[in-house]
Amino acid sequence: MSKSMENDQLLMRRCFDLARLGKGKVHPNPMVGSVLLNGVEVIGEGWHKQYGHSHAEVNCLKSVTQENQRKIPVSTLFVSLEPCCFHGKTPACSDLIIQNNIKRLRISTTDKTPQVNGQGLDILKAEGVDIKTNILEKTGDWIVRFRTLFVTKKRPYIILKFAVSKDGFLGQPNKNIWLTNPISKRLVHKWRSEVGAIMVGTNTALTDNPKLDNRYFYGSSPLRIVPDRHQKIPANAALKDGAVPTWILGPAPKQPAAAEHLQYLQLPEGATFLPALFDRLATANINTLLVEGGAALLQGFIEAGYWDEARIFETDKVLGDGIAAPDLKGKIGAVEQIGSDRLVYWYNEEDGLE
Ligand SMILES: NC(=O)c1ccc[n+]([C@@H]2O[C@H](COP(=O)([O-])OP(=O)(O)OC[C@H]3O[C@@H](n4cnc5c(N)ncnc54)[C@H](OP(=O)(O)O)[C@@H]3O)[C@@H](O)[C@H]2O)c1
Ligand SMILES: [Zn+2]
Known part of the structure; x- marks a missing residue:
């Protein structure tokens, strides 16, 4: 396995750990975790903490210190699930990524919710975001299985x-x-x-x-x-x-x-x-x-x-x-x-x- 793949997996595992902190508090939403990496430094972390409240990506960007704000556009955003692309209880995370000018996105698995289901990625790709998917996707799928089954069956x-x-x-x-x-x-x-x-x-x-x-x-x-x-x-x-x-x-x-x-x-x-x-x-x-x-x-x-x-x-x-x-x-x-x-x-x- 290449060094960069190994690194992607390490950061995705961290996203999973963060996601699981939402257990019992976010249903019927999925548990999601996110990490912002600048070079070799993690400058932000977040997770979906409570149903109806801000998503993992929002909390991750909020956690970036004032002095690190300028690094956001040249950082890589890791998220355990595809960013949402519709305004539900909170604004769409795909918009947030575009507004913050983030150009690299790494995700584990797509969100099977019909209003998302790959469309979040399409929007970001069209904006020129470099995307890598399927990082440890079996674990990513497992973490959101309640949600996936609910929206598909x-x-x-x-x-x-x-x-x-x-x-x-x-x-x-x-x-x-x-x-x-x-x-x-x-x-x-x-x-x-x-x-x-x-x-x-x-x-x-x-x-x-x-x-x-x-x-x-x-x-x-x-x-x-x-x-x-x-x-x-x-x-x-x-x-x-x-x-x-x-x-x-x-x-x-x-x-x-x-x-x-x-x-x-x-x-x-x-x-x-x-x-x-x-x-x-x-x-x-x-x-x-x-x-x-x-x-x-x-x-x-x-x-x-x-x-x-x-x-x-x-x-x-x-x-x-x-x-x-x-x-x-x-x-x-x-x-x-x-x-x-x-x-x-x-x-x-x-x-x-x-
Ligand atoms: N060891 C354990 O983990 C555990 C867990 C729970 C219970 N228990 C024990 O299990 C015993 C009760 O079990 P049980 O099998 O006799 O009864 P149950 O499954 O608790 O209840 C069955 C009754 O529920 C009604 N019912 C309504 N819709 C149903 C549906 N779709 N499917 C099945 N039942 C439906 C029916 O009553 P009507 O005909 O009146 O509609 C049926 O006779 C108790 O002794 C309890 O202490 C043990
Ligand atoms: Zn979102």
């Missing part, structure tokens, strides 16, 4: 999460059984802070009475979703406490609890139930869904092919009998040992991600 990126006993059970009917250890529980709360919505099945709501918030971690709690076609979930259920925005998928009771944030949505039954839910999520601009069980709900997502990632805790508890864990076929990624729990990440091979 028009459904949220779906993460299935569950715990299994040593003998392959998810739980036992009508019994609130906790399988994972407290560290794993905290990790799950961190994941909740990184998604737009979280969902459980009716039986899980009845058996476990979960709050589904992220009280053991920082950041915002996702929208809670639970189907309740037959009005089984009682008014005093934790999911109806109004503490966090919640969608109950089913008919509203005659006298609905006066809880704020509680919304009843009547969706069609059968095969169009989940697509109808995805449409509602897209309208609400929610691009990630964490499905936390139980078995029937998870199996429904799996059978319809509506999953991208599964995070399965294999625990050391033995139940003897109970509700069998869902059957999943995919590619195993990382495996982590968290005390007594073994956490296995699975990926849906249909997505073509690595």
